[in-house]
Amino acid sequence: MQSQTAQSVSVLGSTGSIGVSTLDVLARHPQRYAVHALTARGRIAELAQQCRRFKPRFAVVATEKGAVELRQLLADEASSVEILWGSEGLCQVASDPQVDVVMAAIVGAAGLRPTLAAVEAGKKVLLANKEALVMAGPVFMRALARSGARLLPIDSEHNAIFQCLPQPCASLEEAGVEKILLTGSGGPFRTRAVSDLHRVTPDEACAHPNWSMGRKISVDSATMMNKGLEFIEACLLFNARPEQIEVVVHPQSIVHSMVQYRDGSLLAQMGNPDMRTPIAHALAFPERIDSGVAALDLIAQGRLDFEAPDIQRFPCLRLAREAMDAGGSAPAVLNAANEVAVEAFLEGKLAFTSIPAVIEQVMKSAQVVELTGLDAVETADCNARLQARQVLEAL
Ligand code: NAD
Numbered sequence: 177m178q179s180q181t182a183q184s185v186s187v188l189g190s191t192g193s194i195g196v197s198t199l200d201v202l203a204r205h206p207q208r209y210a211v212h213a214l215t216a217r218g219r220i221a222e223l224a225q226q227c228r229r230f231k232p233r234f235a236v237v238a239t240e241k242g243a244v245e246l247r248q249l250l251a252d253e254a255s256s257v258e259i260l261w262g263s264e265g266l267c268q269v270a271s272d273p274q275v276d277v278v279m280a281a282i283v284g285a286a287g288l289r290p291t292l293a294a295v296e297a298g299k300k301v302l303l304a305n306k307e308a309l310v311m312a313g314p315v316f317m318r319a320l321a322r323s324g325a326r327l328l329p330i331d332s333e334h335n336a337i338f339q340c341l342p343q344p345c346a347s348l349e350e351a352g353v354e355k356i357l358l359t360g361s362g363g364p365f366r367t368r369a370v371s372d373l374h375r376v377t378p379d380e381a382c383a384h385p386n387w388s389m390g391r392k393i394s395v396d397s398a399t400m401m402n403k404g405l406e407f408i409e410a411c412l413l414f415n416a417r418p419e420q421i422e423v424v425v426h427p428q429s430i431v432h433s434m435v436q437y438r439d440g441s442l443l444a445q446m447g448n449p450d451m452r453t454p455i456a457h458a459l460a461f462p463e464r465i466d467s468g469v470a471a472l473d474l475i476a477q478g479r480l481d482f483e484a485p486d487i488q489r490f491p492c493l494r495l496a497r498e499a500m501d502a503g504g505s506a507p508a509v510l511n512a513a514n515e516v517a518v519e520a521f522l523e524g525k526l527a528f529t530s531i532p533a534v535i536e537q538v539m540k541s542a543q544v545v546e547l548t549g550l551d552a553v554e555t556a557d558c559n560a561r562l563q564a565r566q567v568l569e570a571l
């Protein structure tokens with residue numbers, strides 16, 4: 177690249193799976209990118225290590241205690257990193273006028289405020305944190321339209337769809353798009369006997385056949401709630417009607433999604449399952465940069481399979497469609513109930529097959545309201561969490 181100054185990047189959730197992959201890509205292009213801020217909730221020693229290597233101006237942790245710990249770890253360095261903590265610190269480094277690009281890679285609803293702050297500040301926002309978009313749907317999209325921020329999808333499927341669409345793409349209709357085919361591997365339990373599913377362990381659920389990811393999204397992949405959240409994400413990002421999106425199970429995770437056009441063309445984006453490809457694509461868009469990912473060897477790969485999803489086995493897919501149809505606060509309720517249920521499953525307090533049951537019960541009892549702003553989103557989220565905890569206790 178010819179530009180004189182490097183782009184300044186804040187990586188929210190830098191110690192996570194996406195955060196680490198992002199730093200790997202950034203490190204390959206030191207002339208092109210400088211790290212402005214790194215943030216983490218736990219794993220402070222790892223964050224300290226990242227600070228030594230990437231020399232950000234800011235590091236943000238979740239608590240004051242974490243800030244003290246990080247300060248001590250960096251005490252012997254001639255380190256000029258300024259340490260902040262809490263949601264305010266995250267919002268500050270997401271919206272700082274000196275920042276060009278924000279990687280939103282915090283997991284779950286905790287990422288909503290900083291991601292929205294980046295959108296409102298008109299940043300180039302690389303969105304991995306799908307939960308933020310799903311829960312706040314219309315509020316998020318209105319903020320985007322107001323600020324003119326550039327939102328680029330990191331989720332491999334949405335990044336693939338983006339790559340298969342003409343850019344810019346004002347409307348699917350005008351672009352001649354009939355359908356979006358959202359692919360998913362089916363996770364580790366695609367072929368496991370349904371009668372066994374009630375006793376699968378968190379470690380089994382997190383052992384994804386193709387992707388190495390954080391534990392929450394790994395469980396979401398095992399229940400296919402991940403595909404449900406992605407279905408809502410796709411409706412929002414591409415302004416698609418629910419019936420324009422079809423989920424296709426593709427166990428090899430080589431085709432990352434497809435777009436079907438009215439002339440019979442089906443465009444697919446393919447690649448090895450490695451998140452550094454969508455990260456590099458979004459970082460440099462519209463240019464292409466090295467991501468460190470090896471080229472796909474189709475001959476070695478041999479075959480690609482596709483099948484319809486099994487709705488009986490994966491009720492979360494149905495629940496996500498119902499939430500999208502209900503609109504308003506329903507996706508926020510779906511997401512909050514899922515986060516509580518997944519956490520309980522990971523703590524060994526809930527059977528795998530009870531995850532959808534908890535979510536369904538919470539959705540049945542929650543009132544659907546219009547999302548007028550961030551407060552309404554957070555109220556819906558908070559109430560659904562309370563309700564989910566009550567359902568858990570009753571079980
Ligand atoms: P992860 O659990 O590996 O990492 C999460 C990061 O967020 C960590 O740095 C953690 O410290 C931070 N964090 C967690 N809770 C926080 C809180 N309350 N406050 C502040 N920071 C907090 O997760 P991941 O797999 O990297 O996923 C991150 C996001 O990207 C998720 O929304 C996920 O759905 C999405 N995503 C991930 C992948 C993948 O391959 N891992 C693919 C597509 C989308």
Ligand code: MG
Nearest residue numbers: 331332333406
């Ligand atoms: Mg995905």
